[in-house]
Amino acid sequence: MTNMTKEVELLREERITPQRYNYSAGTVGSRFLVQLRDNKKITGAKCPTCNRVYVPPKSNCQFCFDKLESFIDVSDMGTLQTYTVISSPQSYYPLQPPFVLGVIKLDGVDTGLVHVLGEVDFEEVGIGMRVKAVFRDERVGSIRDIKYFRPIVR
Numbered sequence: 001m002t003n004m005t006k007e008v009e010l011l012r013e014e015r016i017t018p019q020r021y022n023y024s025a026g027t028v029g030s031r032f033l034v035q036l037r038d039n040k041k042i043t044g045a046k047c048p049t050c051n052r053v054y055v056p057p058k059s060n061c062q063f064c065f066d067k068l069e070s071f072i073d074v075s076d077m078g079t080l081q082t083y084t085v086i087s088s089p090q091s092y093y094p095l096q097p098p099f100v101l102g103v104i105k106l107d108g109v110d111t112g113l114v115h116v117l118g119e120v121d122f123e124e125v126g127i128g129m130r131v132k133a134v135f136r137d138e139r140v141g142s143i144r145d146i147k148y149f150r151p152i153v154r
C-alpha cells in the first residue's frame with residue numbers, strides 16, 4: 001500500500017515577476033508630465049480649503065476630499081527628507097546601482113516626491129540636504145524627464 005493519501009505539507013513559494021505595462025496618467029497626471037516635458041516646470045495642485053500643495057498633483061485632497069483644480073508651478077529646489085542607497089541591481093530600477101533614491105520635499109510643497117539623486121557623494125548625502133532638479137535635454141513626458149536631483153552647493 002502506498003502513502004498517496006497521506007496529507008502533504010503545502011509550501012509557499014515566492015516569485016517576483018516584474019511586469020512592464022502602460023496606463024493613462026489621467027488629466028491631472030498628464031498636465032504634470034506635459035509641463036515637465038515642454039517647459040521644465042514642476043506642477044503642483046493646491047487645495048482650496050486647506051491650502052496643501054501636492055506634487056505630483058492629485059485630483060482630490062487626501063485630507064479635505066475637495067476637488068483640486070488649482071494648478072501652480074512650484075520650485076525645482078527642495079529638501080531631502082529621507083533616502084536610501086540602492087546597491088543591488090533589479091531589472092525595474094531606473095539606474096544601475098549604486099545610486100541614491102530619496103524623498104524630496106520641494107519648497108512650498110506639502111508632499112514628498114520620490115526620485116533619484118545624482119552628482120552626490122554617498123558619504124555626504126544626508127537628511128536635510130538641499131537639492132535641485134536637473135532636467136534631461138531630451139524630454140518625453142515622463143517623471144524621468146527630471147534626470148535627478150543634485151545637491152545645491154552653497
Ligand SMILES: [Zn+2]
Nearest residue numbers: 047050061064
Ligand atoms: Zn485640503
